[in-house]
Amino acid sequence: MKKTYKIDVDCANCANKMEEAANKTAGVKNAVVNFMTLKMNVEFEEGAAPKEVMQEVLKNCKKVEDDCEIFL
Amino acid sequence: MNKKQKKVLTRIIIAAVLMIAFSFLPVEGYTAFVLFMIPYLVIGYDILIKAGKGIKNHQVFDENFLMAVATVGAIALGDYREGVAVMLFYQIGELFQSYAVGKSRRNISDLMDIRPDYANIERDGEIEEVDPDEVEIGSIIVVKPGEKVPIDGVIIEGTTTLNTSALTGESVPRDASEGDEVISGCINMTGVLRIKTTKEFGESTVSKILDMVENASSRKSRSENFISKFAKYYTPAVCYGALALAVLPPVVRMIFMGLSPEWGDWIMRALTFLVISCPCALVISIPLSFFAGIGGASNAGVLVKGSNYLETLAGTKYVVFDKTGTMTQGVFEVTGVHHNTLPMDEILEYAALAESFSSHPISRSLQKAYGKAIDQSRVTDVQEVSGKGVIAKVDGRTVAAGNAKLMEMKGIPYQECHSVGTIVHLAVDGEYVGHILIADLLKPHAEEAIRALKAAGIRKTVMLTGDAKRVADKVAADLGIDEVYSELLPGDKVAMVEKLLSQKNEKEKLAFVGDGINDAPVLSRADIGIAMGAMGSDAAIEAADIVLMDDDPLKIAKAIRIARKCLRIVYENIYFAIGVKVICLILGALGIANMWVAIFADVGVMVIAVLNAIRTLYVKNL
Numbered sequence: 202m203k204k205t206y207k208i209d210v211d212c213a214n215c216a217n218k219m220e221e222a223a224n225k226t227a228g229v230k231n232a233v234v235n236f237m238t239l240k241m242n243v244e245f246e247e248g249a250a251p252k253e254v255m256q257e258v259l260k261n262c263k264k265v266e267d268d269c270e271i272f273l
Numbered sequence: 274m275n276k277k278q279k280k281v282l283t284r285i286i287i288a289a290v291l292m293i294a295f296s297f298l299p300v301e302g303y304t305a306f307v308l309f310m311i312p313y314l315v316i317g318y319d320i321l322i323k324a325g326k327g328i329k330n331h332q333v334f335d336e337n338f339l340m341a342v343a344t345v346g347a348i349a350l351g352d353y354r355e356g357v358a359v360m361l362f363y364q365i366g367e368l369f370q371s372y373a374v375g376k377s378r379r380n381i382s383d384l385m386d387i388r389p390d391y392a393n394i395e396r397d398g399e400i401e402e403v404d405p406d407e408v409e410i411g412s413i414i415v416v417k418p419g420e421k422v423p424i425d426g427v428i429i430e431g432t433t434t435l436n437t438s439a440l441t442g443e444s445v446p447r448d449a450s451e452g453d454e455v456i457s458g459c460i461n462m463t464g465v466l467r468i469k470t471t472k473e474f475g476e477s478t479v480s481k482i483l484d485m486v487e488n489a490s491s492r493k494s495r496s497e498n499f500i501s502k503f504a505k506y507y508t509p510a511v512c513y514g515a516l517a518l519a520v521l522p523p524v525v526r527m528i529f530m531g532l533s534p535e536w537g538d539w540i541m542r543a544l545t546f547l548v549i550s551c552p553c554a555l556v557i558s559i560p561l562s563f564f565a566g567i568g569g570a571s572n573a574g575v576l577v578k579g580s581n582y583l584e585t586l587a588g589t590k591y592v593v594f595d596k597t598g599t600m601t602q603g604v605f606e607v608t609g610v611h612h613n614t615l616p617m618d619e620i621l622e623y624a625a626l627a628e629s630f631s632s633h634p635i636s637r638s639l640q641k642a643y644g645k646a647i648d649q650s651r652v653t654d655v656q657e658v659s660g661k662g663v664i665a666k667v668d669g670r671t672v673a674a675g676n677a678k679l680m681e682m683k684g685i686p687y688q689e690c691h692s693v694g695t696i697v698h699l700a701v702d703g704e705y706v707g708h709i710l711i712a713d714l715l716k717p718h719a720e721e722a723i724r725a726l727k728a729a730g731i732r733k734t735v736m737l738t739g740d741a742k743r744v745a746d747k748v749a750a751d752l753g754i755d756e757v758y759s760e761l762l763p764g765d766k767v768a769m770v771e772k773l774l775s776q777k778n779e780k781e782k783l784a785f786v787g788d789g790i791n792d793a794p795v796l797s798r799a800d801i802g803i804a805m806g807a808m809g810s811d812a813a814i815e816a817a818d819i820v821l822m823d824d825d826p827l828k829i830a831k832a833i834r835i836a837r838k839c840l841r842i843v844y845e846n847i848y849f850a851i852g853v854k855v856i857c858l859i860l861g862a863l864g865i866a867n868m869w870v871a872i873f874a875d876v877g878v879m880v881i882a883v884l885n886a887i888r889t890l891y892v893k894n895l
Contacts, residue, residue, distance in 0.1 A: 212553065213553075213556045213560055214552065214556040217501045218335075235488075237378065240488075264330045264332070266332075267330075
């Protein structure tokens, strides 16, 4: 399953870090962060619950870049 | 400017004023430290907090950390003014970057300003504005002059001129009237239209295009991936370099050379190192260039599905075309009547009537050329001769219309035609009366398109077609195409493209241009697939990597030029930013470059790189 989320982040490098953090989260098969359009496309693993996974993604993103937001 | 940016701007102004004012005060030592700490904290408190949080979260090496260490270090060494200045310029750079990115975001969304906000629906004789999402298939919508067509459909009432420039980049408006299909995103210019919708909003052209463009920059190019990787290793490397620079030389001087260690000097050099090292210029300008390139291209009617395709397109050296629908219009028209013993009108009338029971494209073009209503009651005894033509009685006279084989079968002497195309020979009551030439017309810009491709440095142009050799050779010669392969089945086209792919150098890319309807396998097999005429064809949008919104083959060369410009700017930025930084790092290590040079290497390079990146947006004159 694929979903797109709006995000807010200030710098391109931070967006790269968010992408890396999201990809390391359990339940995420592949995540792409697009800094220019401020969007995060997440492909979930089979059977993962997007809502819970996204909470984890947000937590992991906050860890690498404090000043970021994912609009869930 | 948004709220966040305004706040930063205020802080920058306050800090700048304080710093300059304090520089003129005759203060020394402790008082100076206290005074300069005011602007330092005003401008840098958030950076310090972020750096602290980074350390707490085990994300040490980010730019906040670099800036915090560099400025705290400078202040500890007594260079209060430099410390404040570095922080100040860093914030100015960040503000500029966020402003520039926001501005180009808006610019690009303005370019793609085709999203309709509402649809007018007619209910009980009254017009009501609703969300386009709520309109069901088969509803009647009303589009007034000046409004955008919100949903794809068919005109059931009204005539108008449509402005399609937002979709195709084509500035000449097109006329539309009852029965014509209209696609969403066009602007209705003159008359009121009533349209019966044929698709939902989500499936309409406008939604598909927006979706594609918005997701385009998610497919990252090799250069973007390179930069992400580069940034990951580069920042820690420079940090360790700076540490080594601060510790090793003084120790070596002290122990092995017996000189004074000069700690202050070497630490200052190490701090300069840290300021130079920030990778922002690269990390921001590369995706920005691609984003602007895709935005600029879509404004010119060229939809690019991802940054990686822009990269491939820039390296294209071979262009392979389909013929029908790509270089030709794909509509057959009567282009001449030759050797006729009867008047032209009469010949066309006989042919059209005799063929009136057939739905073959040839018979349709005959009927179109005849131009009058067909009275089928005048036609009797229709006899189709498979692969040859038709024999029928028209007004009681026996008419034979078909190819040379039909004439031979009937033993009628006929005249060969010297022109290329489909020939319909006509005999009335066993007597040859002439032949009609039907040909597929070349697109108006086809020849110019090939010339433009050559001028853009394309090494070879190839045409593949299922059409007869004679027709194909003629078209290729007219257009100046280098190689032509004719009488191919769809499967042969894939094989042909594979053969061409294996012959060429890995670095030189091959593009296939087709109309997207029956070329899908070839489009996906080529290095890059370009589909023609997306107007209404979903298959084209799905199969291709790049879609030309109007049917104009001239856009191929333009797309290549846009891609090249974008890639050139990307490489300029990579070389420029890395080059300046490396030079400054060396100068910094040698003690030649001071903190001010370092600030330029960081903020200045970033500003220049961003301004350079924005140039990709302007593609008008390419």
